[in-house]
Amino acid sequence: MTMEAFQRAMCDLTASPDLCIALLKSPEEVLGRYDLSDRDRRRLLEVVQQPGMLVNCSLYRANRLSPIYNLVPHTCFLLGDALLDEATEFWQGFKETRLQFHEEVKQFGAFLRRRVEMGFLQIPMLAEVLEYELALNEFRYTPRLDVLARLELNKTVAGESKRVQLHPLIRVLLFRHEPRRLLEFLDERRPPPYELAEGEFWVLLDGKGEEVETKLIDPGVGRLLKAIEAGTSLSLSADDVEVLMEADLTV
Amino acid sequence: MTDSNQSGIVQDGFGSVPTLGVGLLYNAALPDFVRSNLDAFDYLAITPDLFWLDYGPGHPDRYEELESWIETLDWVAANRPIVSHNIGLSIGNAGSLDVAYLDQIARFQHRYKFPWHSDHLSFAQVRGASGNDYNAGLAVPIPYDTEMLDLITARVRLVKQKIPIPFLLENSVYFVDFPEQDMSEPEFLNRLTQNSRCGLLLDLHNLYTNARNHGFDAFTFLDQVDLASVLEIHIAGGDEFAGMYTDSHAGPCPELVWELLDYAISRTPNLRGVTFEFHFSYYPLMGERGVRTQLDRARAVWARRTPANKIQ
Numbered sequence: 156m157t158m159e160a161f162q163r164a165m166c167d168l169t170a171s172p173d174l175c176i177a178l179l180k181s182p183e184e185v186l187g188r189y190d191l192s193d194r195d196r197r198r199l200l201e202v203v204q205q206p207g208m209l210v211n212c213s214l215y216r217a218n219r220l221s222p223i224y225n226l227v228p229h230t231c232f233l234l235g236d237a238l239l240d241e242a243t244e245f246w247q248g249f250k251e252t253r254l255q256f257h258e259e260v261k262q263f264g265a266f267l268r269r270r271v272e273m274g275f276l277q278i279p280m281l282a283e284v285l286e287y288e289l290a291l292n293e294f295r296y297t298p299r300l301d302v303l304a305r306l307e308l309n310k311t312v313a314g315e316s317k318r319v320q321l322h323p324l325i326r327v328l329l330f331r332h333e334p335r336r337l338l339e340f341l342d343e344r345r346p347p348p349y350e351l352a353e354g355e356f357w358v359l360l361d362g363k364g365e366e367v368e369t370k371l372i373d374p375g376v377g378r379l380l381k382a383i384e385a386g387t388s389l390s391l392s393a394d395d396v397e398v399l400m401e402a403d404l405t406v
Numbered sequence: 407m408t409d410s411n412q413s414g415i416v417q418d419g420f421g422s423v424p425t426l427g428v429g430l431l432y433n434a435a436l437p438d439f440v441r442s443n444l445d446a447f448d449y450l451a452i453t454p455d456l457f458w459l460d461y462g463p464g465h466p467d468r469y470e471e472l473e474s475w476i477e478t479l480d481w482v483a484a485n486r487p488i489v490s491h492n493i494g495l496s497i498g499n500a501g502s503l504d505v506a507y508l509d510q511i512a513r514f515q516h517r518y519k520f521p522w523h524s525d526h527l528s529f530a531q532v533r534g535a536s537g538n539d540y541n542a543g544l545a546v547p548i549p550y551d552t553e554m555l556d557l558i559t560a561r562v563r564l565v566k567q568k569i570p571i572p573f574l575l576e577n578s579v580y581f582v583d584f585p586e587q588d589m590s591e592p593e594f595l596n597r598l599t600q601n602s603r604c605g606l607l608l609d610l611h612n613l614y615t616n617a618r619n620h621g622f623d624a625f626t627f628l629d630q631v632d633l634a635s636v637l638e639i640h641i642a643g644g645d646e647f648a649g650m651y652t653d654s655h656a657g658p659c660p661e662l663v664w665e666l667l668d669y670a671i672s673r674t675p676n677l678r679g680v681t682f683e684f685h686f687s688y689y690p691l692m693g694e695r696g697v698r699t700q701l702d703r704a705r706a707v708w709a710r711r712t713p714a715n716k717i718q
Contacts, residue, residue, distance in 0.1 A: 158553060159500040159533050166532045166542045198549070198584050206649055207581030207619070213648040214581075215543040251540035254494055254530065255460050296459055300473055365474075 160189040164199055169211045170250065175203045219246065222256035223263055226295075227288040229341040230267070233281045241267065241276070257296050264289040280337060280347060283330045287338075287358070290326040294362035299324060303363065306406060319383055319396055319405045324362040327372070327380040334358050334371065357381075363403065380404060420605070420637065423521050423572055426487055426679040428704045430697070431640075432456075435689035437478045439697060446701045449487040451681045452479065454514050455494045460507075463539075469510050483518050489638070489679065490514065490523035491607075497525055497561050497575065498548040501533035505568075512569045522637055522678070524574035524607045527558070527598075547580035550587045550594035555601070562602035574637055576607040579615050579653045591616075592630035599635035606635040608674070610666045611642040611653055618651045624666055628673070636674040641667055641704060642683045655685040657692050658700055667707050677711070680704050 164186070168175050178185040178199065186196050202208055220242055224231050231238050245266045246252075252259055267285055270276045302323050321327075330337070333352040340347040357377025361368040372380075382389055383405060391399075399405040427448030432440065433456075440450065457479060459470040482488065494507050515523060528545040548554050558575075565573050577595060589597070599606055608631075610624075617624035641663050645656040659682070667680065682700045684692065692700075 158557075162500050162529060162532050162542075162546070163534070165546060169546065170543060194586055197586065201585050202582040205582045207583070210581040210648045210650045210652065211544065211546075214652070217647075218543050251534050251536070251538060252543065253460070253462065254455065254541045257459060296472070298470060298473055 157190055157192045157195060160191055161195040161199070164189045164191065164195075165202075168199065168203060168208070169215045170246075172209075172212045175208060175212065178203050216242075219252065219259075223260055226256070226260045226292050227264065227285065229338070230264075230281065230285045230288050232341060232344060233278055233284055234276075237276070237278070241270065257292065260292060261289065264292075279349070280332050280351075283328070283332065283334075284337070284341065286328050287330075287334075287360075290328060290360050291367060293326070294324070294360070294367050297324070297362065299362060309406075319389075319391060319399065320386075321380060321384040322363070322404055322406050325380070325404055326360040326362070327377055327384060328358045328360065329377065329381070330356040330358055332356070359404075420572060420676045423637065423678055424487070425677075426489070426521070428701055428708050429489065429679050429681040430701060431491060431681055431683035432479075432482075433684070433686035433689075435686035437474075439689075439694055440478065440482055443694065443698060444482075444485055446698050447486065449489055449679060450482050451489045451491050451679075451683075453493055454490050454511060455492065457514075458510075460494070463504060463506060468506060479518070488518045488520055489681075490518075490520045491576075491681075492523060492525040493530065493545075495525040495565070496529045496531035496539075497558055497565075498527065498529035498546075498554060499531045499533070499539065500529075500557070501531070501539050503561050503564065504531070504539070505564075508565060508568050515569055515571065520571065522572040522574060522605065523569065524576060524605075524638065526578060527575045527595075528578045545578060547578045547584075549584040550589050550591055552588045555589075555594060555597055558598060559602040562598075562604045566603070572605050572637060574605040574607040576609050576640065577612055579612045581619065581650055581652075583620060590630075592627060595635075596630075596632045599632060604635075605637040605676075606631070607638045607640060608633070608636045608670065609640040609642075609653075610663050610670065611640065611644060611655075611659065614660065614663050614666060615644055615651055615653045624662070625669055628666070628670055633670065633674045634676055636670075637676055637678045639667065639670060639674070639677065639680045640683055641680060641700075643688075655683055655688070657684060657688045658696065659703075664703065664707070667704070668710070671707055671711050680708055 168178065174185065182200055186199060223242065234241060245263050249259065249262055264285060267276065271282045331353060334356050337347050337351055355374050357372045357374050359370050359372045429449040429451050430447040431451040431453070457472055457475045459472065461468050461470070479488070490511065492511055495504070511523065526545050528547050530542050530545050531539040532542045534540050562573060575598065577591070595606060598604065613624050613627060617627065641659045642653065642655045643657045643659050644652050644654050647654065671677070682704055684697070
């Protein structure tokens with residue numbers, strides 16, 4: 156048991172500079188939380204005083220931040236100085252991270268979404284850029300050929316018509332700012348200007364090909380596809396359905 | 407199949423392992439490079455964990471392959487040998503060993519015919535208070551104690567049973583020094599390779615990093631390790647971070663790493679490959695030419711191997 160406890164204590168300390176400080180101030184209180192041998196206790200007390208523990212703590216944070224930065228870079232850019240505080244807050248509730256970070260980035264996205272909705276984060280354009288990057292990530296980890304093959308198979312075995320659903324490799328997103336210019340600025344790592352045109356802009360992401368295609372679509376079509384995506388009950392004419400199917404937007 | 411080595415220790419299965427030459431550790435920046443620079447490397451080392459999504463222990467379809475990554479891998483595998491450098495075994499974890507992960511590595515080995523595979527002498531998973539294992543956030547070095555030696559030795563045996571090809575463990579970087587360890591790092595490595603019959607993946611940049619941060623002589627370290635257990639050598643670059651030198655794989659190798667490679671190359675009779683590794687985010691700085699320069703330089707050192715270690 157003591158080896159397991161030692162490793163857990165070592166990892167807890169690496170994840171929390173505050174815990175390292177607490178250990179220095181009140182060793183008995185902190186070490187008492189773990190089932191440790193006397194040697195383990197001496198070791199932990201010694202290593203938190205070494206400069207290398209600061210490196211461990213910094214690397215831990217860098218290792219958890221860098222996948223977030225790689226997978227939602229524009230969101231991180233817009234967060235700016237708030238990124239580290241938001242990530243730290245997120246980690247408080249998401250300690251048991253996994254080696255593969257796609258799930259963690261998804262969870263971080265959901266955390267930011269809640270923070271925006273609750274009004275804790277009031278950064279212009281953050282919400283729409285976040286949704287855009289999360290959708291791109293979803294495509295990055297979707298087995299595209301597998302999905303297409305399954306759809307093809309379903310086509311041949313499907314008998315009666317079912318309710319219209321959005322194609323699994325299509326996403327529709329609502330932007331409140333002109334998306335093309337907004338994304339151009341972010342691609343160049345420049346803060347988007349405040350005078351960016353505002354309005355109702357619908358963007359369609361098409362992940363059926365090797366590269367994800369992004370295009371602006373008519374607001375009416377955008378609203379319709381969003382309603383289909385949400386599973387809203389719609390009274391579509393047979394002609395409407397045929398148009399959507401032929402455009403390969405629904406299944 | 408067994409080989410005798412300089413110290414009289416017998417290693418399993420090295421004799422049948424092909425000598426590959428100079429390799430490159432694959433990363434996210436390299437799909438175009440590997441297709442247009444096939445002549446630059448003799449083999450490709452991969453971190454298999456990057457080629458799939460892992461939904462975690464207990465998930466019915468735990469592993470899902472990433473199509474575009476697999477496509478590139480299949481292409482390279484048709485043209486060059488592949489070796490596997492795993493990151494998910496967490497062999498020093500005091501909790502349980504992830505046997506399903508090992509089965510997944512075995513499936514990949516069967517498919518890509520790795521002549522050997524490797525992982526790190528550390529733990530990256532830790533048993534949480536909930537009873538589940540979670541990621542430690544970095545590869546945490548192990549204390550060089552007898553208890554740890556026994557744990558890892560038993561696990562190496564299991565790995566070798568499941569995947570009957572040579573299995574190597576890589577010497578770690580450490581930023582803190584655990585006091586009161588039962589043995590020194592070279593002694594631990596020697597006893598581990600002797601007791602478990604695993605090979606050693608000698609990471610010269612890790613050694614350089616430790617020597618620089620902790621003030622010991624890297625060449626003396628090499629003299630103390632049984633180099634006959636080394637099948638593969640890693641070389642890389644690093645940089646300063648938070649007041650210490652780190653193994654960040656930041657671009658080209660420091661000069662001293664090249665000197666260490668020069669020193670080690672004629673003292674490793676079972677060496678089968680030298681792998682250059684870098685972090686994908688440094689590719690824009692290094693460029694195609696920068697990567698080729700490192701590989702060419704490694705090849706020049708490789709050509710200076712003594713006749714003794716060319717006879718394989």
